[in-house]
Amino acid sequence: MTGEAGAFPNVALIKYWGKRDATLNVPTTDSLSITLDRLATVTKVRFMRSLSRDVVTINGRPEPPHSVGRVTAFLDLVRVMASTSLRARVESVSEVPVGVGFASSAAGFAALALAATRAVGLPLDPAGLSRLARQGSGSACRSLLEGFVKWRAGTRSDGLDSTAETLYAAAHWPLALLMVSVERDSKAISSRTAMERTVRTSPLYRGFLETAAGDLAVVETAIGERRWDLLGPTVERHALLMHATALGADPPVRYWRPGTVRVMDAVQALREEGFTAYFTLDAGPNPIVLCPVDQAEAVASRLVALAAVRDVQVCGPGRGAW
Numbered sequence: 001m002t003g004e005a006g007a008f009p010n011v012a013l014i015k016y017w018g019k020r021d022a023t024l025n026v027p028t029t030d031s032l033s034i035t036l037d038r039l040a041t042v043t044k045v046r047f048m049r050s051l052s053r054d055v056v057t058i059n060g061r062p063e064p065p066h067s068v069g070r071v072t073a074f075l076d077l078v079r080v081m082a083s084t085s086l087r088a089r090v091e092s093v094s095e096v097p098v099g100v101g102f103a104s105s106a107a108g109f110a111a112l113a114l115a116a117t118r119a120v121g122l123p124l125d126p127a128g129l130s131r132l133a134r135q136g137s138g139s140a141c142r143s144l145l146e147g148f149v150k151w152r153a154g155t156r157s158d159g160l161d162s163t164a165e166t167l168y169a170a171a172h173w174p175l176a177l178l179m180v181s182v183e184r185d186s187k188a189i190s191s192r193t194a195m196e197r198t199v200r201t202s203p204l205y206r207g208f209l210e211t212a213a214g215d216l217a218v219v220e221t222a223i224g225e226r227r228w229d230l231l232g233p234t235v236e237r238h239a240l241l242m243h244a245t246a247l248g249a250d251p252p253v254r255y256w257r258p259g260t261v262r263v264m265d266a267v268q269a270l271r272e273e274g275f276t277a278y279f280t281l282d283a284g285p286n287p288i289v290l291c292p293v294d295q296a297e298a299v300a301s302r303l304v305a306l307a308a309v310r311d312v313q314v315c316g317p318g319r320g321a322w
């Protein structure tokens with residue numbers, strides 16, 4: 001019983017930030033992302049009689065117990081659906097350069113969901129796969145799909161209507177996404193913990209809830225009409241607002257490092273020089289800079305020249321999981 005699958009990470013332009021059901025991983029608000037065309041994770045799953053527990057390796061190295069525990073909890077969902085109690089060997093190979101800090105759980109759980117269901121011979125329809133991947137890591141449901149992807153929060157208490165869909169294929173708007181690495185260390189606080197604490201304690205979270213739908217509508221229009229003047233300022237402000245809610249949590253969650261702010265300043269300076277460059281930030285210190293493809297090389301070389309920047313990976317919109 002073997003299955004293999006691959007997936008790319010995705011970058012949220014409108015963030016998933018808060019759950020209305022923590023067990024089902026159902027979000028409070030809709031989110032919108034771009035699936036990348038690089039930095040793949042390819043995962044092989046083998047369910048075997050000889051195993052007494054799940055074994056997980058990433059790039060050949062055994063994962064620590066807490067990480068295996070998360071994979072086991074996820075595979076338990078697949079085992080229930082497939083009526084099997086067999087344990088699995090999970091071998092994941094990630095193109096994300098080791099230590100760069102973009103080891104996205106989205107690509108990991110999207111590939112795992114597809115590989116594990118293939119291994120047990122459980123052909124799920126796209127909505128079923130979306131619901132399954134979401135329970136591993138919320139944003140994984142977006143990495144299953146190509147291009148510009150919207151994950152609807154849905155309203156049902158069983159989460160059945162909380163699924164992702166492609167709004168526009170990758171070719172609709174071939175913009176550049178620059179993954180700017182300023183920190184080697186993995187983040188101190190997981191997105192799971194940070195969003196839970198923010199929702200529970202931050203007086204600023206209300207502002208995120210009040211603006212998320214409006215920001216998403218603007219970004220959807222901006223993508224539809226390929227308009228940087230609408231997209232850039234909204235995406236940047238929305239990301240800063242998300243981080244402001246985390247800063248307002250008790251105790252505060254601060255992901256920014258000195259290099260994060262240096263890159264923000266550099267992006268602003270590039271704009272003042274006439275470049276069309278804007279940043280976003282997920283739950284970590286490493287900014288992602290969006291710009292037109294014909295400016296990508298110049299923007300990347302300016303960013304890589306900063307002392308605080310370790311590495312810049314230029315990506316574009318890409319395909320869904322395969």
Ligand code: PMV
Pocket residue numbers: 011012014015016017031105106137138139140191192282283
């Ligand atoms: O899918 P998770 O649990 O890793 O949460 C992702 C949270 C953000 O990256 C901050 C936002 C998003 O929509 O991806």
